[in-house]
Amino acid sequence: xxxxxxxxxTLIQKALSGDEGACQRLLNLYKGRIFSYVYRMVRxxxxxxxxxxxxxxxxxxxxxxxxxxxxxxxxLFTIAHNLTMDHFRKNRIEVDYIDEFHxxxxxxxxxxxxxxxxxxxxxxxSQLPPLDRELVILxxxxxxxxxxxxxxxTIPVTTIKTRLHRARRKLRDLVGKPxx
Amino acid sequence: MKHREIERLIQKTLDxxxxxxxxxxxxxHLAACRECAEFFGEMVDSTAAxxxxxxxxxxxGFNDRVISRLGLRRRFAWAKAGIxxxxxxxxxxxxxxxxxxxxELLGKIATSFPALVRFYDNAAIVVSSLTSLLTxxxxxxxxxxxxVIGAVFSVLFIYILGKTLQKEAxxxx
Numbered sequence: 534x535x536x537x538x539x540x541x542x543t544l545i546q547k548a549l550s551g552d553e554g555a556c557q558r559l560l561n562l563y564k565g566r567i568f569s570y571v572y573r574m575v576r577x578x579x580x581x582x583x584x585x586x587x588x589x590x591x592x593x594x595x596x597x598x599x600x601x602x603x604x605x606x607x608x609l610f611t612i613a614h615n616l617t618m619d620h621f622r623k624n625r626i627e628v629d630y631i632d633e634f635h636x637x638x639x640x641x642x643x644x645x646x647x648x649x650x651x652x653x654x655x656x657x658x659s660q661l662p663p664l665d666r667e668l669v670i671l672x673x674x675x676x677x678x679x680x681x682x683x684x685x686x687t688i689p690v691t692t693i694k695t696r697l698h699r700a701r702r703k704l705r706d707l708v709g710k711p712x713x
Numbered sequence: 714m715k716h717r718e719i720e721r722l723i724q725k726t727l728d729x730x731x732x733x734x735x736x737x738x739x740x741x742h743l744a745a746c747r748e749c750a751e752f753f754g755e756m757v758d759s760t761a762a763x764x765x766x767x768x769x770x771x772x773x774g775f776n777d778r779v780i781s782r783l784g785l786r787r788r789f790a791w792a793k794a795g796i797x798x799x800x801x802x803x804x805x806x807x808x809x810x811x812x813x814x815x816x817e818l819l820g821k822i823a824t825s826f827p828a829l830v831r832f833y834d835n836a837a838i839v840v841s842s843l844t845s846l847l848t849x850x851x852x853x854x855x856x857x858x859x860x861v862i863g864a865v866f867s868v869l870f871i872y873i874l875g876k877t878l879q880k881e882a883x884x885x886x
Contacts, residue, residue: 553780560776569769582771589779654762673763679728698724705752705759 542601549596560589563606567613570670574617576659584620588613607677611685614667621663657707665700672697719749726753727760795878799871806863 541562547555567588572581591612592599599608658666664686671677671685679690686693722739725731731739743750822829 556780556783557776560779564775565768565770568771569766572769573766581769582775585771586775586779586782590782593779593783650762651766654759655766657759658763658766669763673760674766676764694728697728701724701727701756701760702720705756708755708759 541605545596545599545601545605548593556593563609564589566606566675567609570610570675571613571617573655573658573670574663574667575620580620580624584613584616587616591616604681606675607681607685610671610675610677614685653708654704657704660707661700661703665696665703668693668697669700669704716749719743719746720752723749723753723756727756795874796871799867799874802870803864803867806867810863 541559544555544559548559564585568581568585571584571588572578575581575584588609592609599605658669661669667686668682671682672679677685679693682693683690719739719742722731722735725735726739743753824830
């Protein structure tokens with residue numbers, strides 16, 4: 534497993550000593566990734582923000598217990614995953630695709646097709662079951678290995694592989710034409 | 714080769730776990746089977762697009778909310794209190810330099826505490842010795858030295874108080 538880079542370890546040490554600048558830097562480095570992941574899971578902007586907020590509060594409060602020989606981002610994803618699962622358990626919400634965050638109208642014409650494709654992927658992603666969606670995001674977007682995902686989600690590698698293969702196939706079917 | 718077997722190899726490719734031998738078999742099949750080649754292309758495209766998905770961000774002010782909840786902002790409140798106290802100190806120093814009231818109060822205190830009088834006398838000897846060593850320019854402007862010394866001490870006071878309170882705030886967080 535990859536360990537936290539030296540820069541991150543330094544920031545963690547500074548954050549532990551109460552350095553606000555270090556906390557701000559850690560927030561800036563990871564809030565986009567964590568928020569995007571949570572938002573794609575819960576599909577509600579305010580819920581995603583609340584979960585991301587709680588993720589960072591929990592992270593900073595437990596920073597002293599973080600083992601710096603492990604990757605910091607994976608630890609954050611573990612916290613975010615647990616809070617997202619709590620949210621699902623509490624609310625039992627249906628996946629609801631919100632399109633207010635789609636790329637704006639000021640896109641260049643040449644980029645239109647790319648943007649459309651990405652929107653299509655994002656929409657297809659939202660139609661996958663939550664666990665499959667999570668696996669696709671962690672493996673393909675966040676580029677975690679099977680082993681790392683297994684540690685984040687605490688599920689066996691074999692389950693991850695099987696479900697990811699099925700999820701990829703489903704995603705391709707939702708985006709393109711289904712194979713006969 | 715069956716399509717099922719090909720899909721297994723395609724999945725292995727996307728996992729980054731395909732061995733050279735299987736890759737050779739897959740490439741050979743894809744070159745001959747248009748349907749599988751198309752399927753492979755679509756699988757690669759859809760997974761590659763995932764990496765380029767839009768990154769979303771929370772509302773502006775998110776960092777401030779987190780920092781405030783963590784209590785790190787208390788440091789600023791303490792610093793402000795430090796500045797206010799230092800300002801008060803400076804005002805008191807100027808007041809002491811120009812108002813006769815503190816002198817009267819000092820006189821009353823001195824008569825109540827003889828030890829203070831002795832200390833004052835000793836201090837006066839030191840001050841007069843130092844004064845005699847000062848340059849004529851400073852000697853001539855001796856009336857202004859009170860406020861100047863007060864100002865210098867106030868700046869030092871602000872600095873030391875600020876640092877102390879900063880450490881205090883860090884310990885609390």
